[in-house]
Amino acid sequence: MNITVNNQIRTASAGQTLADLINEMGLDAARIAVEYNRDILTRDTLATISLQDGDVIEIVNFVGGG
């Protein structure tokens, strides 16, 4: 199935959770924020959400800024 992560199409397997996806991408869940179909998630819910075809996910982190 296909999901969209940060505006890029990506394939995900059935049963994969958001926490799995973040792991697979090599990201540290403590350093990012995740929006799942426009809902902002808390860290402890990442493992409870199974990815569905067509999901839209935004993952942000901190960068330098004034």
Add this chain to the structure above:
Amino acid sequence: MDQLTIAGRTFRSRLMVGTGKFASNQQMAATIAASGAEIVTVALRRVNVDDQQDDLLNHIDRNKYLLLPNTSGARDAEEAIRLARLARAAGCEPWVKLEVTPDPYYLLPDPIETLKAAEVLVKEGFIVLPYINADPVLAKHLQEVGVATVMPLGAPIGTNKGLKTRDNVAIIIEQAIVPVVVDAGLGAPSHAAEAMELGADAVLVNTAMAVAGNPTMMAEAFGKAVEAGRMGYLAGLGKQRNQAEASSPLTGFLREE
């Protein structure tokens, strides 16, 4: 030096520093250390999936610095609110430098959208520090909805032009019931000192340090300028006058009078 208090939290330094535009995270870290700042701003952006960079947060000691996420990139209230909520979800304290800048050329803040967003974020428990044009009436409206500071610009972001808005900033300071932080456009230590002498409670500097030949030396210079300006303000500046007033005695001259 007297302390700065924002939303009940006290800070020894009256200089806030932005973390953008530095050549490296190491240079950024050395610069914020040299500045003496205790509040540093950061931005929130999409993770680059293909090219993950060295994480900024690896270089900022969260026990030493208050991370102040900004909402840069927001073009309206809705986008700014979304970014503020995301920053909180990413583990920040609920402090936010609210910026809404729909115009990409001058990055001037949108007063109406800023006020709308401030109202929502204050209700959600955020400590809101809005970036505004130096408009005393807008500053009042924002204070009425409960912002923690107002942050009038000296000049557009990154222009290094200094305190071009001096007279209006003076009115904002005169009327403010929250700390006034002059943000944006301060390009030299003397600009920061000028804002502090005028009675600003703090200043925020990024570009002037990041693009300096020697960023850490510039950070130290800004730190000293902010302290000097604050001391000058507290000491009480003499009134300006048009005619000269001699500093030396006007008697006992070596001539016949």
